[in-house]
Amino acid sequence: MAPTNHSKELPVALTIAGSDSGGGAGIQADLKTFSAFGVFGTTVITALTSQNSVGVQGVHPVPADFIAKQFDSICSDLPVAAAKVGMVTDSRVIEVVSRKIAEYGINLLVLDPVMVATSGDRLLAENAVETLVNRLFPLSEIITPNTGEARDILGIERIENLGEMKDAAKRLHSLGAKSVLLKGGHITRGATDVFYDGNDIFILEGRYVDTPHTHGTGCTLSSAIAAGLAKGEPVRDALTAAKEYIQGAIEHALELGSGHGSLNHMYRQFSERRA
Numbered sequence: 423m424a425p426t427n428h429s430k431e432l433p434v435a436l437t438i439a440g441s442d443s444g445g446g447a448g449i450q451a452d453l454k455t456f457s458a459f460g461v462f463g464t465t466v467i468t469a470l471t472s473q474n475s476v477g478v479q480g481v482h483p484v485p486a487d488f489i490a491k492q493f494d495s496i497c498s499d500l501p502v503a504a505a506k507v508g509m510v511t512d513s514r515v516i517e518v519v520s521r522k523i524a525e526y527g528i529n530l531l532v533l534d535p536v537m538v539a540t541s542g543d544r545l546l547a548e549n550a551v552e553t554l555v556n557r558l559f560p561l562s563e564i565i566t567p568n569t570g571e572a573r574d575i576l577g578i579e580r581i582e583n584l585g586e587m588k589d590a591a592k593r594l595h596s597l598g599a600k601s602v603l604l605k606g607g608h609i610t611r612g613a614t615d616v617f618y619d620g621n622d623i624f625i626l627e628g629r630y631v632d633t634p635h636t637h638g639t640g641c642t643l644s645s646a647i648a649a650g651l652a653k654g655e656p657v658r659d660a661l662t663a664a665k666e667y668i669q670g671a672i673e674h675a676l677e678l679g680s681g682h683g684s685l686n687h688m689y690r691q692f693s694e695r696r697a
Contacts, residue, residue: 425501433652434500435461436528437645438519439508439536440469440481446684447638448509452645454687458667459649464500466492468519469511475637475679483511486518493522504530504652506644507562511546513553520557530651533562533599534644535571551575559598564657566644567594568605582609584616584625591618601657603647607639617661624658626665635675635683642685643668 435456442448449465456463468489472480496502505528510516523531535554537546546554551574559565569581572590575597581590584606591604601619603626606612613628646667650660667690674689686692 425497425499432460432462433503433649433654434464435645435648435652436464436466436496436502436505437508437648438466438468438505438510439641440471440511441467442638443470443472444474444637444679444684446475446678446682447641451638451641451685451687452506452508455642455645455667456649458687458690459646459653459663461649461652464496464502466496466519468509468515471509475681475683477681481511483515486514489515490518490522493526497522497526497528502526502528503654504528504532504648506532506534506648507558508534508641508644509536509546510550510554510558513550516550516553516557520561523558523561528561529563530648531558531562532644532648532651533558533565534640535565535567535575536640537571537574555597562599563651564601564603564647564661565594565599566603566605566640566647568640569608572604584614587614587616588618588623591616591623594618595620603661605640605643607636615665617658619657624661626661628665628669629673631669631672631675633672633675634681635677635685636672637682637684639668639672639685642671642687 437452440448453463470482591602594602604616606614611630613630615626617624646664647660671685674686677683
């Protein structure tokens with residue numbers, strides 16, 4: 423029997439990602455974001471990381487069979503409406519994640535192809551990129567690479583302006599995902615993203631914020647999109663809401679630690695409390 427949602431007011435979303443001991447990215451960022459959007463968050467943890475605002479000091483991958491057990495526990499009991507995939511360390515993890523997503527019919531999937539942390543530490547094995555594309559892109563409602571990740575996936579040297587972003591988004595779409603959000607934040611003073619669904623190009627403008635405190639930006643944006651999809655919003659509406667949310671979370675970023683501080687995932691709630 424398929425799980426049913428006895429609380430129609432509270433959609434369920436799933437994050438499939440790594441744990442960030444520093445609390446700014448990964449599973450921790452995703453759960454905070456789900457809560458900020460009024461969505462009940464569940465987790466499949468793919469790796470434990472020892473990290474802080476300065477960098478990643480260690481990665482402990484979760485065994486593939488235990489990743490599968492987590493899927494079974496959640497999806498056999500709770501009505502997952504949408505999911506996001508973040509850190510998947512290697513090809514074996516990607517294989518089990520893609521198999522379980524297909525097995526449980528999770529159709530509203532946001533894929534954030536995490537390859538390198540904000541600190542520069544690599545989080546996905548280089549030889550697993552092809553597996554990521556072949557196994558997870560076709561299952562994804564939307565993929566959300568930044569320009570650096572797009573270059574790695576496409577094997578190109580530069581994406582440095584809006585025209586090149588549009589071309590890259592179209593090439594990424596041809597690899598199998600239903601739609602692409604190419605993030606421009608890694609282009610100097612860039613806050614413009616490009617969305618392509620196979621038919622239309624949609625530009626999402628943002629205000630550039632000159633701050634080093636952007637740890638967890640990609641995780642947060644992808645989980646915000648997943649939250650919107652879990653609530654039944656069309657992709658473009660979910661994108662627009664997620665973009666607005668990430669803008670505020672960066673503008674209210676937390677200057678914690680001596681490196682890249684975290685976004686403020688609960689800035690709306692804190693503002694309401696002060697008011």
